[in-house]
Amino acid sequence: MKARFTITALVALLIFCAGYAALFIAPDEATMHAIQRIFYFHVASWNAMFCAFFVAFYASVAYLVTGKRKWDALGVSGVEVGVTCCTIGLITGPLWARPVWGIWWTWDAKLTSTFILWLLFIAYLLLRGLVEDPEKKASLSAVFAIFASLDIPLVYLANRLWRTQHPQPVIAGGDGSGLDPTMSKVLLLCLFAIFCVMILVLVDRYRLELLRNEAAELRYEIESRGLDATTDYAATPALQKGAQ
């Protein structure tokens, strides 16, 4: 408990530092000025999304190979956190685009493939909701997650392979790319901060899922003995004998 609290406090401090750095320490960009500062969190949330979906992909493959429920729990955690990061990215993107490009949205390769990715993993969550049997739910969603993950490389490479409305890469993007050194440092800080938040939420969700599974198993155990899972048998002695 103590460790969790310390880590959460540290990550909160990190985010505060990252926010401060993005808003005040990073230099002003030449053409876009203040609105460009959203870049630090826009890129950071995409990075977090890729990491979360990679975790989900790995967990899905691991579940299909080993059959252990903990991998399924990790898979759904990864997808949920990834969808959240994707939503943040899809909101910060248009917020940045409107003042700079004059349009909220366009159907170029990067934006379209990212939107599709978002829809695919939301479909994953819907699929889980609609399948009742836990084992079938786990294996079907693992298979679907693997298919949906085929879109991820497309999203990452979209603005490198095609000429898009979305800006060309600034990191390792070839000639003319590259960041101002201070901007690079602030970007790294923000990437790390958002990444830590993502990991924290992921681990919490994973623990929650494991607890839910355990609770469901216990409930099943109780009900299979003919007892009622909601009655407090310890408090009512009259009910304790011969509950069958």
Next chain:
Amino acid sequence: MTTAKAAAIILAKELRLEFRTRELLTATVIFALVVVVLFSFAFDPTAAESRRYGPGLLWIAFLFAGSLMLNPSFAREQNNETLDALRMAPISSFAILLGKILANFIFMSLAELVLVPIFAVLYNLSLAGIVWRLILVLVLGTLGLTVTGTVFSAISAHARMRELLLPLLVLPLLTPLLIAAVESTASLFAEQPALDRTWLAFLAGFDIVFLTASWLLCDHLLEE
């Protein structure tokens, strides 16, 4: 028994089943026709506009019709637990999947065979000189559609609301296919018909990737 032979037997079974009643085939053709007609109300099909929007709406009609038609593929195996019976046969699960994919491919192709001439007539587009190239694009696109649709029919057969779930799962995944197919078809219907090699390669790549993924995951798809 080899996978090919087993798949052929499953294919024969599916074809025999469908051609007894032909209800799925007729429903698919009529539904796609309705979609094509409805779209015509959205814009006035002058020659230039038909060339621009026609390929797009043709493929959307195929995708919608496909995602409805591909549902019964595995859904009807749930009724009398016939999927268990298939699994108990000494054949690989990929054979079952392949047989169903091929059957759906044939049904979808038959539907398209009826629809494309009707579409060309309704939207005043000429098919002269591009027939074989158009068939190539249709074959590659339909293959991608049926592979994905059959695989996800197997997934959604276990879920509630499977008629809604299948399009929800399949259509986002098929957007790259849709884009490639529409671009290829559009370049064929253009003033100077040309076969766009890049998009065609993309289509072929899509088919190969999804077929491989299905082969790798087929055991998990069909397990009970």
